[in-house]
Amino acid sequence: MRVVVADDSLLVREGVRALLSDQDDLSVIGLAADHDELLSSVAQLSPDVVVTDICMPPTNTDEGVRAALALRASHPRVGVVVLSQYDDPAHSTALLQDGVAGRAYLLKERLAQPGQLADAVRAVAGGGSVIDPRIVETMLTARxxxxxxxxxxxxxxxxxxxxxxxxxxxxxxxxxxxxxxxxxxxxxxxxxxxxxxxxxxxxxxxxxxxxxxxxxxxx
Incomplete structure (x- = not known):
């Protein structure tokens, strides 16, 4: 599976690339540092999956979510794994507003468990979904x-x-x-x-x- 990784931190980009490249069935074919570069990379490289930070330039707010929603319309077969440092229910609600198929929302702390990220990539590539248990718990607790x-x-x-x-x-x-x-x-x-x-x-x-x-x- 072909993956594009997007994060404004060089350290995180390279770290995610290294984690995924260790998997025999995953290949990182592109890196992006902001929202526009991510969408451009998808248009040029046609990946199977995007792994993106939720906060990137230009506004450092919800670029990962906005990119996921845009890709649902322009590249519906591309799976998206959104990584976030915080379990913000507003972001997860926005990400899932058009359906959970092919979408994953994980906390960045899961990067310490490489298998979880790789499994999420495989899941969204097949049209499945993965929602971090802590995010689900936060949303349910809020209710x-x-x-x-x-x-x-x-x-x-x-x-x-x-x-x-x-x-x-x-x-x-x-x-x-x-x-x-x-x-x-x-x-x-x-x-x-x-x-x-x-x-x-x-x-x-x-x-x-x-x-x-x-x-x-x-x-």
Missing amino acids: SRPAGSALRHLTARERQVLSEMATGANNSTIAERLFVTVRAVERHINSIFAKLGLAEEGETHRRVGAVLLYLAERD
């Missing part, structure tokens, strides 16, 4: 709700709908896959939100929250 406690109350059909939501599918796509009407999907989703205690939050946050609860139980 003051024990992980997975409400999922037991979902019906079998609601679990199917939630599983499809976790792929990033919209309501029309879910309806086609489950052979039901869009209105039926909407009713199931509203029921899911209510049972998970997400009824008071915005649409994007409710979908991400529901998916994170699903992933927490699955893992």
